[in-house]
Amino acid sequence: MEQKPYVIGLDLGGTNSEFGIVDRNAHIVASTRVKTAGHGDVTQYVDDCVAALQPIIEQVGGIDKIHAMGIGAPNGNYYSGSIEFAPNLPWKGKIPLAQMFSERLGIPVRLTNDANAAAMGEMQYGAARGMQNFIMITLGTGVGSGIVVNGQMVLGCDGMAGELGHVIVEKDGRQCGCGRKGCLETYCSATGIARTAREILEKTDKATSLRNIPLDKVDGLAITLAAREGDAVALDIFEYTGRILGEACANFAAFSSPEAFIFFGGLSKADDLIMKPIQKAYDENVLQIYRGKAKMLLSELDGAGAAVLGASALGWEVK
């Protein structure tokens, strides 16, 4: 049987749904974008997506050239192919999105959560090529994770494993959107670091260029720019954030002894500013038998196409 040369990847986010048609060399040969909200019900959303896809599918020679489709979405469940109770998407309850796209397009469709998709992409195309055991940490609005053990995604009994952003790292710590307190995400997400900045700015009198910005505008990017200029308070904020992340990773190592931790998105763009404190706290806190084994790496899938590539990697999983 002829091997079909392309897969479709969909990175489904709260704002945009980004589609790419991807070849076996990880090139996005065609792409399109649909707003995620504003379609009425989810059936209309899928119809509108399929309409938007038609021209780029024709561009590569028609649907017969497409092997399969992969979707990365918040709260995506690989086993059921459904999005389950995603707080930031317009549809409530369980949405069998893989099945809906499969029926409309006539090709197999796989779906998983966005962090798992990122891990798949990293394994197929990025920093985790050839690795059998690694942990992907996505630092965005929230903190997500995709865990690979023995070359396979860790999905758990319910398809929902790998929520390391909701490991409690500080008892009675910061209030989390999940209803509990002290989750990793409340410290190391984009909102977490902004919260740290506000706390530190309110607590200290130290001179810092961050005071030139309205307090509610002090975000990851502003802190990064200040830190690059050597601003001591901005550096303190990265030290604090990286330490919490490094300590958490030291605990995660006791679980799966990964070959690498791979950091993706938002804060990871601060590069050494965050990676050095992570590495330092990790080395100081990890159990001796693991010391020096796991590499701390940045994603090699930077740029807008990364999440689409990650989702598309799922498509190649279809045999």
Place this chain on the structure above:
Amino acid sequence: MEQKPYVIGLDLGGTNSEFGIVDRNAHIVASTRVKTAGHGDVTQYVDDCVAALQPIIEQVGGIDKIHAMGIGAPNGNYYSGSIEFAPNLPWKGKIPLAQMFSERLGIPVRLTNDANAAAMGEMQYGAARGMQNFIMITLGTGVGSGIVVNGQMVLGCDGMAGELGHVIVEKDGRQCGCGRKGCLETYCSATGIARTAREILEKTDKATSLRNIPLDKVDGLAITLAAREGDAVALDIFEYTGRILGEACANFAAFSSPEAFIFFGGLSKADDLIMKPIQKAYDENVLQIYRGKAKMLLSELDGAGAAVLGASALGWEVK
């Protein structure tokens, strides 16, 4: 080819090395025991073990009836078949024990750490039959763990994964033998609960039958007996211990979303006294999407043969 009917299991502990010949129905048909220490070097230890095994091997019809051997040992590395830097064994450094037994017996030998062996046993013969995702927690002198994901042991990049007893659950908490502070093991092992008892007894004036025992003799068994009589302080000690364990398991769920946590050894014998506080703290602390999914189970391999059965399960892994 005729299927050979038996495997040898070796539970290698700090005091005794327990051998069993096990059939496919998990019956230990013959057994023997050798002291672990006192043999001079490890070569002599293996020679003495093989000599002790000869009569029971003859008893089942000779070595041709033995499919393979499995060893569970502290700090056992599945990949290398070696024991690596085990603090409580008489041999230092890396000991290629699987290879040594294999050369002397002429059969394949697999080795892993004792908690992984317990998990294998539970999957093959016990409470985890049919499960693809579970976490075994062994509560002994230390706290060990064996993690199964997608039906496979989690071994990590180095064969040493699954040391959940050394997850730090309390920052700047109790001093652990590993050199760090606040490890789960310092609270939930046999020595951990004794330490809790001493702390609580010194801190409170509450009447308790535990004061009738010399402070250095207050151990898990004494606390269990008092708690069964309704002793309020003994019950407090279990509440405290179970809460820490339940909170830790809630964090572990975010990793692999297991179908069950299975508790084995020492403290687990206290049954409801420890299991109820574990369950309560777990339910209160686990992320909502996991709530009600993982069962909290006791090992079904209680009794002296359990560890031998667990080790023997490794033997059946040999194809």
